[in-house]
Amino acid sequence: MTYNFLLDLALILLCTKVLGLLTRNFKMPQVVGALLAGVILGPAVLNVLSDKDFITKISEIGVIVLMFTAGMETDIKELKKTGKASFIIALCGVLVPLGGGFLLAYLFNGPDMSEGATASLFLQNMFIGVILTATSVSITVETLKEMGKLNTRAGNAILGAAIIDDILGIIALTIITSMADPTVQIGIVLLKVVAFFVFAGVAGFVFFLFFRKLQNHYHKDMRRFVILAFVFCLVISYCAEEFFGVADITGAFIAGLIISNTERAPYIASRFETLSYTLISPVFFASIGLKMTMPEMTPHIIIFSILLMIIAVLTKIIGCGLGAKICKFGTRESIQVGVGMISRGEVALIVATKGAALGLMSNMFMGPVILTVVVTTVIAPILLKIAFASRKNGKGGGEDQKIEETELVKNYNIAMRGEDTNEEEEIPAGARS
């Protein structure tokens, strides 16, 4: 019996927190710092983590919890309020990066780079595209709020499109992960995917009714709801893999979506936040770092990394901008929408991890993906400020079109206020001194 896992965990918690706080001081999201901590502790730099098995086991459950949380944060009730424009923006914003990522991988990827990947080259290249579809708008929204630009047509389009982007991204992920097994025909795969969504819908509806009955019964003792939600998430994730050949993280996300419709959602989400920040998130970032090894950063991979970042930024601007244009947004507004969608977050990393585990992605690409997540997240607020600010210099005519605070913005603010409280919780009153 060794005790290295104690030291490993201590190092992981300390480094992700310290670097996370540092990056936050520089007005960057903590995910960037946590990722850096993972890379620094991993084989690429210090290589100080010794109990890799422990980290892997915890992060297995970790990705499930993180996708479950992501699902809970996607407010599906908002879908109705987003409208057709958001849908077209999201669709173009998924298809163009998917194509761009695929093309880039097609040019660079070869059998010599497929170390650890077992799927066909076509699927591998497609998977790089799928990773690029993910969007994380929380940093964008924070920036827009700061600039007082959230209540603009562009701001609202971004909020709406991000919700739909999540759903479309998860569908793309589900289809491609289901095709990882080369023995299964594509027709069967699609049938199974549809069957899974039907199953999840029915199971979710039954669970929702049961949950609502229970929540009308018990108004104290909230722990049972947290446990019940977690059990539901685990069962759906398990069924996805076992009976439908669908990725478990898809199941976890769908379970989160269903829970987000219940009255207990804010409480449950806050408890999973605690589980996440005390153990699961830091270990997940460490496990990402473990997958990035230095010797693999050949000139070929470095060039690929740089191009991947550029493609990641450009395809979102072009894709979402195109979508906005189609919906009769002005050129300036279209660019604003596009720029608002470029940042990628944890979801891209979770998807990449899953792909690597399924043989859909070579471990060599983990480095480029990490770099892309970091760069798009860091660059998003800067580009956003440029896109919104240029008009003020008197180059164009008039101000950005201000609109009334919409339901979408209101609900986003309510949801985020809960999270902020969590992040910066005050000392509870009446605590023993």
Added chain:
Amino acid sequence: MTYNFLLDLALILLCTKVLGLLTRNFKMPQVVGALLAGVILGPAVLNVLSDKDFITKISEIGVIVLMFTAGMETDIKELKKTGKASFIIALCGVLVPLGGGFLLAYLFNGPDMSEGATASLFLQNMFIGVILTATSVSITVETLKEMGKLNTRAGNAILGAAIIDDILGIIALTIITSMADPTVQIGIVLLKVVAFFVFAGVAGFVFFLFFRKLQNHYHKDMRRFVILAFVFCLVISYCAEEFFGVADITGAFIAGLIISNTERAPYIASRFETLSYTLISPVFFASIGLKMTMPEMTPHIIIFSILLMIIAVLTKIIGCGLGAKICKFGTRESIQVGVGMISRGEVALIVATKGAALGLMSNMFMGPVILTVVVTTVIAPILLKIAFASRKNGKGGGEDQKIEETELVKNYNIAMRGEDTNEEEEIPAGARS
């Protein structure tokens, strides 16, 4: 890659919660139900858990967190208020069960029963005694409160003695686990144990000063304190094993004691409660269940189990009762004190798990230990009611000596109110509907 760990975890969470709620409905602590769930899911009954490696890895970190929490709940500042009587009661209440457990094991244990144990028979037998020293008074205190007997001399003596019992128990555990390595001399072992306590004291003091400085600086963003406390716990636990040959759970307990002195303790403890009930506690109980196998329940072991329960109950009554008698308590009061100390809780299980991992205890004894924990916990309130109620039937003269509510009781109530709130948390105000 298999996904059985998802189903395993779902089953564990569901069963421990459902059975825990069931036992609570019967006015028994949830630990009894959770333990039963572990045994039922394990090889002794259903044997449905397939990813044992996953459960083991999570429960490795689990015992650390549980002992850390136990340390945080032990209010060391109360020690000063407990007085000499509590100390003598606790001391006798540790020594008599230690001797009783040793004697019983001495009569039953032989080389044929040492499957999995590597330490000398003497140490193995002594370890059974150490397991019996643990006391969990929360169920006792709840019962006394219900009867309105907490503010009696006996009630106060129980509260005080339980705190000292925890400390003495951890010292006994520390010494015996340090001796598990047969190549080390006893003199060196004791020296190392003393050196560890000195180290922990100094490190704890330095950490405490640093922590206080930080907490005066930051009054929002509480997460960093939770992470910092956890890192401290992990580092002390690691150092205990690595440099002093002392059990990691001792380190975790001491770290908890130190944190309990900080202003942020209630907040930190509540966050660890969440980590505990959403993942760690249920998995820990499942891991206990995994260690209990049916074929090992031979007639010999069954007789041993029954005797162990009887010894567990009698030695606490006799030991603590004797201590009370020495301190000039009346016979009736002495019996009340003794009965108040018989219930064992999670700590006895954690100690047993640790002993099994170190080769200090054969896996064959896990069944008897589980049964003893369950029986002592279930029987404690019943015996307590008998011990306090008989006088009412007019057999003796006068009522139980009522006293003013002491600081000890006040503080216990404050600490427990926090826990109750946690357990039966209300829906947060202003939650989205």
